[in-house]
Amino acid sequence: MTTGSRPAAAEAGRGIGPEKWLRMYRGMQMIRLFEEQVNDLYTRAVMPGLAHLYIGEEAVAVGICEALHSDDYITSTHRGHGHCLAKGASPDRMFAELLGKEAGYCRGKGGSMHIADPASGNLGANAIVGGSAGIATGAAFSAKYRGTKQVTICFFGEGALGQGLLYETMNLARLWNLPVIYVCENNMYNEYTHFSETTAGEILARPAAFGIPAESVDGQDIRAVHDVATRLIGQARAGMGPSFLLVSTYRYHGHHVGDISRDYYRAKQEEQRWRAERDPIKILGDWLVGEKIATQAQLDEIQSKAKLEIVSAVDFALKAPYPAVGEVGEDVYA
Amino acid sequence: MPEAVAVRELTMAEAVREAISEEMRRDPTVFVMGEDVAEAGTPFKVLSGMVEEFGKSRIIDTPISEPGFTGIGVGAAMTGLRPVIDIMFGDFLTLVMDQLVNQAAKVHYMSGGAWKVPMVLRTTLGASRRSAAQHSQSLQAWLSHVPGLKVALPSTPYDAKGLMKTAIRDDNPVIFMEDKMMFRLKGPVPVEDYAIPFGSADVKREGEDITIVATSSMVQVALGAAKQLEEAGISAEVVDPRTTSPLDEKTLIESAKKTSRVIVMDEGYERYGVTAEIASVIATGAFYDLDAPVRRIAAMHVPIPFSPPLEDATIPTEKMVVDAARAMCKR
Numbered sequence: 159m160t161t162g163s164r165p166a167a168a169e170a171g172r173g174i175g176p177e178k179w180l181r182m183y184r185g186m187q188m189i190r191l192f193e194e195q196v197n198d199l200y201t202r203a204v205m206p207g208l209a210h211l212y213i214g215e216e217a218v219a220v221g222i223c224e225a226l227h228s229d230d231y232i233t234s235t236h237r238g239h240g241h242c243l244a245k246g247a248s249p250d251r252m253f254a255e256l257l258g259k260e261a262g263y264c265r266g267k268g269g270s271m272h273i274a275d276p277a278s279g280n281l282g283a284n285a286i287v288g289g290s291a292g293i294a295t296g297a298a299f300s301a302k303y304r305g306t307k308q309v310t311i312c313f314f315g316e317g318a319l320g321q322g323l324l325y326e327t328m329n330l331a332r333l334w335n336l337p338v339i340y341v342c343e344n345n346m347y348n349e350y351t352h353f354s355e356t357t358a359g360e361i362l363a364r365p366a367a368f369g370i371p372a373e374s375v376d377g378q379d380i381r382a383v384h385d386v387a388t389r390l391i392g393q394a395r396a397g398m399g400p401s402f403l404l405v406s407t408y409r410y411h412g413h414h415v416g417d418i419s420r421d422y423y424r425a426k427q428e429e430q431r432w433r434a435e436r437d438p439i440k441i442l443g444d445w446l447v448g449e450k451i452a453t454q455a456q457l458d459e460i461q462s463k464a465k466l467e468i469v470s471a472v473d474f475a476l477k478a479p480y481p482a483v484g485e486v487g488e489d490v491y492a
Numbered sequence: 493m494p495e496a497v498a499v500r501e502l503t504m505a506e507a508v509r510e511a512i513s514e515e516m517r518r519d520p521t522v523f524v525m526g527e528d529v530a531e532a533g534t535p536f537k538v539l540s541g542m543v544e545e546f547g548k549s550r551i552i553d554t555p556i557s558e559p560g561f562t563g564i565g566v567g568a569a570m571t572g573l574r575p576v577i578d579i580m581f582g583d584f585l586t587l588v589m590d591q592l593v594n595q596a597a598k599v600h601y602m603s604g605g606a607w608k609v610p611m612v613l614r615t616t617l618g619a620s621r622r623s624a625a626q627h628s629q630s631l632q633a634w635l636s637h638v639p640g641l642k643v644a645l646p647s648t649p650y651d652a653k654g655l656m657k658t659a660i661r662d663d664n665p666v667i668f669m670e671d672k673m674m675f676r677l678k679g680p681v682p683v684e685d686y687a688i689p690f691g692s693a694d695v696k697r698e699g700e701d702i703t704i705v706a707t708s709s710m711v712q713v714a715l716g717a718a719k720q721l722e723e724a725g726i727s728a729e730v731v732d733p734r735t736t737s738p739l740d741e742k743t744l745i746e747s748a749k750k751t752s753r754v755i756v757m758d759e760g761y762e763r764y765g766v767t768a769e770i771a772s773v774i775a776t777g778a779f780y781d782l783d784a785p786v787r788r789i790a791a792m793h794v795p796i797p798f799s800p801p802l803e804d805a806t807i808p809t810e811k812m813v814v815d816a817a818r819a820m821c822k823r
Binding site: 298 | 523549554557562569570591594600601602603607639642
C-alpha cells in the first residue's frame, strides 16, 4: 500500500502527446469560462436558485476524467459543473439545465446541483454532502457483478469527511474489492469553515484504516493529477479494488455565488495568492509553452474558441423554452 | 384469487422466499443483500436455503451497515441490477432514510427520467413480539409520504408472493413491508407464475353494513372482528389496499359508498398516519353516501413498550373494532 504524498510530479506526463495536453488545457478553459458565465447569469438574476462554482479546481475534474473511459462512472457534488463537463456533458444542455429549461440534461427538473447524464456515465451530482458515496460504491459493485471493467470515481469535498456513509461504503468497498476511487477534493473550506476546525487527525489515516491505498496530490498541477489518476484507475480496472485520492485544491469564489463577503472566514490575500501563484490553467499553460509543446498563440486560440462556444451555449439556453407546466407530474415514477 | 390448477398451502415466509427465488432464476440481475441473509437466512429464516441455491455472489451478507449497503443498492440499481435489499427490522428504516428519500426516491425525477432505481427494500413492521420500542414499529406512513417510492404491505401468502414479483419487476424503488408476526401464517398459493399489480385493493370479505379497511397485520384482526360482528347481525366488508403507494382509491370509495360506514385500521401510529390518509380519501370520495364519520383505529401514540400487558394495550384489537362497528351501526 502506498500512503502519503508522492514527490512533485516532475516526471508526470512524459509520453503524453500534445493533442492530449491541449485537450486538457481546453477542458480546463471550458470549465473556467462556463463558471464565469454562471457567475454572470446569477448576479444578473437571470439564473434562479444556487450555484457553487468550481473555479480554481479545474485540474482535478479534467485530470481525472481524462484518464477515464467514456463508459466509466462518476458521481459528483453540489459543486459539480466541472465534473459534468469534464466527463463529457455539453455546455449548451448544461446551461439549459441551470436555467430550468426543457432542453437541459434533467429537462429542468434537477438544476445546478443535480446534473446527471447516462450517455457520459454521470450518475448525478448530489446535493447531500457525501450522499453519493453509496451510489458510487454501488455502481462499482454493479460493474464487478456484471463482469465489466468499468471504474467509478466518487468525487466529494473535504466537507463530506464528517459523514458516516463515506466510511460505511469504504469499508464495504474494501471488503468486496470494488473498483471505486474516492476522490476527496480538499478546497479547504466546509462552506464557511476552514477544514482544520472540522477534521480530526490525519485525513489519509482514515482510508488507510480500512486498508485502502491512499495518496495525496497537488490539485493545481494537472500533470500530477492525471498521472496519479491514470495509475489508480488502472489498478481498479485490473481488479485491485478501491483507492483514495486526497487532492489539495482551492475554491476561488465563495461557497456559492451569493457568498460575497468572506472576510470573516478567509482573507482576501489568501485568495489573491492562490489565483496569482497556483492557478491550474496558468500552471499547465506555462509548462506547455516552456516545454515547447504549444505556443502562447495556440493557447490563446483555444481560449478564444472556447469562449465562442460558451457564449453560443448560453445563447442556446437563454432562447430555449421552459418545460410545459404539465410536465411537473411526469417522471415521479419510471 | 384467480382460478388456478395447482394450489398448495405456503407460509408467508415461504411465499416471499419462493417469489424472490423464482425471480432470481428468471433474471440474473436480481440479488439479495443484507445482514445475515446467507447462511442464517435472516433471523426469521425467511430466506433459508437460498444461499445454497444461488451462492454467496447473489445472496450477500453485509456488515451491520444499513446506510452503506442500501446506498450500494441504489447505485447498483441505477447501473443495471435489481437489488433486493434486506433491512432486518422496519425500525432500521430510520438509518437509511437519506438513501431512500433523498436518493432512491428522487433519482428518476431529478434526472428528468434519465436514471431509474429498480430496487426492492424488504423489511418488517408490527409489534407484539415483546421486542420493545426499537424493534416493533410500523413506519409505512413515513415512506408512503414520499413521492417516488412505492409501498407494498402484503397480508396473505398469496399477496406476498404476487406483490413481491411485481416489486422486483418494477422499475422504481419499492418498500416491501412484512408483518413479522405473520411469517408462519399459511394460505393457498398457486404453483404457476402470477403477479399482483400495485394499486389494486383486494376485498378480503364481502359485506353490506360497514367497511373495514385494513392493512398488513390488521387484516387478520379485521377478519376476526367481522366474524364476531356477523354473530351480532352486522355484515362487515374487509378491504385490504395491499399497497399504500400507489393507493387504489376507487375500490376503497366504492366499498364505502356501498356500506355507508367505514373503519380504517393500520398498525402504524394514528396521528398523521396511513389511516388518516385513507380516511380522508374516503371522506372526500364518498361523503354523500356516508352515514357516519370515518373512524380510525391504529397504534396508540406511545413508543412500543416491552412489558406484555403494556405492549398489548398499544395495538388495535378485534374488540376495539367490534365496539366501534356496533356503535356506528347502532346495533
